[in-house]
Amino acid sequence: MSTAPVPSYRPVATATIAAPDQLCRRPDPFSKAADKALQFRPMLTRHIPDVRRILALHAPGWRTCDFTVGGLFMWIDYFRYEWDIWQGTLFVRGLNEQDLSSEAYSVPVGAMPLRLSLDVLRRHCYSRGTPCVLSAVPGEAIELIGAAAPVTAIEPLDDWSDYLYGISSLASLQGKAMSKKRNHVNRFMADNPDHTFDPLDSSNIEAVRRFFAAQELAADKSMSADYERLQVMEVLSDPARFGFEGAVLSIPGRGVVAFAMGEVIADTLYVHIEKMAHDVPGAGETINCLFARIMQERHPQLDYVNREEDAGDPGLRKAKLSYHPLEIIRKYNVTLAV
Numbered sequence: 001m002s003t004a005p006v007p008s009y010r011p012v013a014t015a016t017i018a019a020p021d022q023l024c025r026r027p028d029p030f031s032k033a034a035d036k037a038l039q040f041r042p043m044l045t046r047h048i049p050d051v052r053r054i055l056a057l058h059a060p061g062w063r064t065c066d067f068t069v070g071g072l073f074m075w076i077d078y079f080r081y082e083w084d085i086w087q088g089t090l091f092v093r094g095l096n097e098q099d100l101s102s103e104a105y106s107v108p109v110g111a112m113p114l115r116l117s118l119d120v121l122r123r124h125c126y127s128r129g130t131p132c133v134l135s136a137v138p139g140e141a142i143e144l145i146g147a148a149a150p151v152t153a154i155e156p157l158d159d160w161s162d163y164l165y166g167i168s169s170l171a172s173l174q175g176k177a178m179s180k181k182r183n184h185v186n187r188f189m190a191d192n193p194d195h196t197f198d199p200l201d202s203s204n205i206e207a208v209r210r211f212f213a214a215q216e217l218a219a220d221k222s223m224s225a226d227y228e229r230l231q232v233m234e235v236l237s238d239p240a241r242f243g244f245e246g247a248v249l250s251i252p253g254r255g256v257v258a259f260a261m262g263e264v265i266a267d268t269l270y271v272h273i274e275k276m277a278h279d280v281p282g283a284g285e286t287i288n289c290l291f292a293r294i295m296q297e298r299h300p301q302l303d304y305v306n307r308e309e310d311a312g313d314p315g316l317r318k319a320k321l322s323y324h325p326l327e328i329i330r331k332y333n334v335t336l337a338v
Contacts, residue, residue: 038124040082040093045073045241047083052243054090055265058110062138063268064162064329065308067109069242070263070272074231078224085110089117096135097160098333104135107145115148118336122149125338132336136160139330153335159312162329163320165305167269170292170323177324181285188282192251197290200239200246200259208248209236211256212275224311232273235261244272247294249287251280258287262295268304269295288323 043051052069065071072081072092079094089110096104108117125132136157137145145151169175173182188195198204212232235242239261246261258276262269271291276284296302304326310316 037127038084038086038091038120040084040091043072043076043081043083043092045076048073048241048243050085051083051090054085054088054110058088058090059265061266062141062329063164063304063306064136064138064331065270065272065306066106066136066331068263068265068270068272070244070270071308073242074228074235074272078227078231086120087112091117091121094135096133096333097157098135098155102133103130104133104333107134107137107141113148114144118145118149122336122338125336132338134334134336136331137334139332142332142334145334145336150337151334152337153333155333155335157331157333160309160331162309162331163307163323163325164268164327164329165307165323165325167292167296167302167305170288170305171296172293173289181289181323184282184285185289186282188280188286191281195249195251195286197294198248198250199294200248200261204248204250204256205236205239207250207256208259209233211259211277212236215275215277225313232275235273245295245298246273247287247291249276249283249290254280258283260287260291262291264295264299264302267301268306269299269302270306271308274307 048069051072055067055069059067075081079097079100081092081094083093084091087110089108089112090106091108092106093103094106096102105121108114108121110117112120122132134145142151142154169178173185200208235244239246242263244261244263246259248256249258250256254277257280259273260271260275261273262271264270269292274284274287274291276287278284292305306329307320307323307325310320
């Protein structure tokens with residue numbers, strides 16, 4: 001295993017979460033920019049290039065999966081995402097993670113200053129007579145939002161926190177804390193000396209589709225897990241459309257036993273998909289390790305891996321914690337005055 005050091009975690013911004021009454025300020029009159037009436041329309045996969053361009057130029061740097069192509073387009077039907085781009089700024093509306101019967105908005109990202117983009121959003125909500133709720137706001141962004149618009153409520157989203165890791169830690173599995181993971185990988189290597197690990201491409205995509213189609217979803221899984229399964233099949237039907245990079249782990253006589261797919265933004269790899277055969281000892285730990293390693297080799301600027309949220313699934317939570325994240329990125333719903 002490589003002995004590359006784990007980077008010291010560098011938060012993008014330092015922010016303490018103040019109480020709502022501390023963040024509220026007297027609402028200034030809406031700016032002239034807010035006279036723009038947003039024209040939301042359904043978000044479709046053909047819009048990926050437009051959204052990717054905004055995210056590439058103006059990614060907020062909070063390292064949460066909500067500001068990625070996968071975080072948006074794999075969930076467009078579940079959260080009924082709609083979008084508009086105005087003055088180089090992306091506005092997204094969808095269903096509230098805490099209450100799928102109500103609407104919420106993403107923090108606008110793009111060329112407009114945050115104060116102006118939030119004014120546009122508040123005016124939009126005022127004209128519709130609806131609350132202005134920003135959903136999945138990372139904790140480090142709350143102070144910035146409170147300085148840009150009057151905040152009236154802050155609600156934690158306990159099941160939607162992202163797990164952030166050092167990529168060198170996952171790629172090397174060095175240290176006492178990772179000894180169990182390292183043992184699982186060594187077991188897989190010993191049991192399967194002729195295994196192959198290859199980039200996901202046209203030569204193996206059909207085998208990956210067959211492998212995933214044969215996987216059974218546990219009966220106690222949530223509705224979101226069932227939806228996620230359908231979306232993985234959608235991604236596998238046309239991987240190039242999403243622009244993900246992937247890798248495949250196979251063994252003789254069995255074929256595919258694991259695969260992973262993700263996207264790179266700045267210093268972070270976002271792993272959107274990771275599936276394995278649970279009856280093959282060490283397959284999950286091995287795909288995790290080797291995918292981090294190959295992506296680090298392809299993209300030397302990478303320091304972090306975001307393995308997304310656990311969606312309240314106790315099994316997923318335990319698995320994600322077992323890799324000792326550098327940070328669990330807490331998220332909140334933030335309500336603005338209109």
